Amino acid sequence: GPKVLQIPSHQIIDMGQMVTLNCDPVSNHLYFYWYKQILGQQMEFLVNFYNGKVMEKSKLFKDQFSVERPDGSYFTLKIQPTALEDSAVYFCASSLGGGDTQYFGPGTRLLVL
Amino acid sequence: GEQVEQRPPHLSVREGDSAVITCTYTDPNSYYFFWYKQEPGASLQLLMKVFSSTEINEGQGFTVLLNKKDKRLSLNLTAAHPGDSAAYFCAVSENTGYQNFYFGKGTSLTVIP
Numbered sequence: 399g400p401k402v403l404q405i406p407s408h409q410i411i412d413m414g415q416m417v418t419l420n421c422d423p424v425s426n427h428l429y430f431y432w433y434k435q436i437l438g439q440q441m442e443f444l445v446n447f448y449n450g451k452v453m454e455k456s457k458l459f460k461d462q463f464s465v466e467r468p469d470g471s472y473f474t475l476k477i478q479p480t481a482l483e484d485s486a487v488y489f490c491a492s493s494l495g496g497g498d499t500q501y502f503g504p505g506t507r508l509l510v511l
Numbered sequence: 512g513e514q515v516e517q518r519p520p521h522l523s524v525r526e527g528d529s530a531v532i533t534c535t536y537t538d539p540n541s542y543y544f545f546w547y548k549q550e551p552g553a554s555l556q557l558l559m560k561v562f563s564s565t566e567i568n569e570g571q572g573f574t575v576l577l578n579k580k581d582k583r584l585s586l587n588l589t590a591a592h593p594g595d596s597a598a599y600f601c602a603v604s605e606n607t608g609y610q611n612f613y614f615g616k617g618t619s620l621t622v623i624p
Contacts, residue, residue: 399557402554431611431612433612439616439617440600440614440615440616440617441555441600441602441612441614442614443611443612443613443614446611454611489554489555499545499557499560500612501557502547502554502555503554504553504554505554
């Protein structure tokens with residue numbers, strides 16, 4: 399089936415540093431999403447992105463978070479500065495249309511020390 | 512906003528037995544319903560997408576039931592085998608907006624050989 403790639407698979411950084419998580423969505427998809435999953439807990443929606451803009455974001459999408467997809471390259475989630483509570487697995491997803499199935503990447507495991 | 516409750520959080524069955532996982536939701540505008548399987552350390556794998564107009568859907572070794580009146584969605588693994596051991600998540604989305612998914616908290620299923 400359609401593949402979403404995420405780079406890196408793991409990232410360890412010190413609190414206060416900046417981190418960028420990269421997502422390579424399915425090539426013809428138009429909608430992009432980030433989710434956060436703390437170990438053993440449910441997946442929680444962070445933000446969605448369409449046509450170069452954030453369309454909706456949750457309360458978990460703090461001011462320190464930003465997303466972009468410059469010129470059809472990676473869809474990125476940047477956290478600056480990071481905090482201890484940002485430690486989680488971050489999943490990227492993409493879908494062709496607004497009502498279509500979201501396909502998930504393998505996740506980036508972020509550990510903030 | 513949408514509230515999705517998933518039960519049970521943990522489920523242990525013997526090989527060959529059935530396993531039933533249920534989600535209830537609150538938003539009557541919910542239109543798309545999904546079941547995902549997540550094996551340890553892996554991403555979410557789509558099992559089935561159900562539309563509001565369908566009620567019973569059969570997959571390979573499982574059945575999905577949707578009861579819109581009761582706002583209930585269930586996944587029934589008919590004859591579980593050890594390869595079914597994983598976390599299962601339901602997700603619900605509306606037919607408006609940008610299809611944010613509201614996930615249940617997940618069920619950790621263990622199938623004992």
